[in-house]
Amino acid sequence: MTQGTNQQEYKTKYDRKMAERAMEKKKEERQLKIMKIVGVILCAAVVVAIAAPIISNVVKKQQALNGTYVKIGDHELSELEYDYYYYSAVNNYINTYGSFISYLGLDTSVDFDKQQYDETKTWKDYFDQMTVDEQIKPIFALLDEAQKNGFTYDAAEDYDAYVASIQEAADNAGVSLSDYYRNYFGPYATASNVEAFIKNGYIASAYYEQLVADNAPTTEEVKTYYDENRNAYDQVDYKSIAFETPEFEEDATDEEKAKDLEDRQKQAEDVLAQIENGDTVDGFELTEGAKYSAVPSSAAAWLFDDARAEGDIQVFTDDSTSNVYVVQFVKKFYDEANDETISSSLASQTVSAQLQEVADRYEVVDVKGDLKYLTIPETTTEDTSAGDTAEDAAEDTAATDGATGDTAEDTTADEAAGDATEDSAE
Structure with a gap:
């Protein structure tokens, strides 16, 4: 199967950049495994129905x-219970x-x-593995530790609120309510027979919150982490004006492009001189509270350098x-x-x-023999390359369609893990 052939077209630089950032954010959110396990199970605001087989036997x-x-x-999980986690995931x-x-x-x-997820797994294999590793195991780990x-x-x-x-x-x-349960939790699900699973989710969530509170770091540990990851948390106010690269004709020569860059750099130097002279320059605008990842990448290190003083330009x-x-x-x-x-x-x-x-x-x-992913050999680092999986292909496509390189976020893999907050069930 060709990956990502139905691609959305983004018409502007802004749209493309927003699409890329949104996709990365979605991936990061999904990768907060244990922090989100209960939220995954207990979130039912929107339902995408998975085609459920008609049960006649x-x-x-x-x-x-x-x-x-x-x-x-x-x-020991019944198919009912497994489906509950699988469909939710x-x-x-x-x-x-x-x-x-x-x-x-x-x-x-x-x-x-x-449908192939990658060279060795189907999407069913992928979802089965995700259900076991990212849903069932963490839930039971919490429940077992809570009981112990x-x-x-x-x-x-x-x-009752749920x-x-x-x-x-x-x-x-x-x-109907019965159709909703079947669509969201599997073909055998009813309000009564999944009640225990739902309650287990809330118990696991409550215990997780208790563990996070019990493992809160000291003030000194928070300060140390901040000192080691300051660029992930510091913010800057700065003024800027951009002289953007134009859309060149396909037959534009390197010499023409170099001449254009030279002209824009000269414009920028002239504007800098005007600003230093106290003149007002249209388009020289203030940006407040910007993080390292959101400022022009070429200026990021300079802006966040402790040696900076107000007015440096x-x-x-x-x-x-x-x-x-x-x-x-x-x-x-x-x-x-x-803080x-x-x-x-850190606690999480x-x-x-x-x-x-x-x-x-x-x-x-695999008592029933339906979890085929368990028989697929693990992929080694050497066997895996960017774009091998459907998600990799999606990210590559989004990046190709929209990467601009304008901000530090475009050239940095991600911010420190501390930027993510716990997303538990509400």
């Missing part, structure tokens, strides 16, 4: 409800990527096991785009509200690592 239904479908650690994935699904080459109207440590939580109130939200969502979607040329900037420093500052963000992030990292150790001890036994 009573025996098959009884097996799905009562037989062991897969064993994970000491936990897939729906969340599709809703997360939204309009970028076309980039991924995924057709939600076609069986997932008939005597943690209890009454999820009745949460569950049921009310499910009913509202079904009404808004114009479907310089001309910069972007190596990727040949855009030319006049940039004047105003001030650099740190919002102390980020809480850093604290939460600690807890996630602890829970991952528990989850890694769970052996997966």
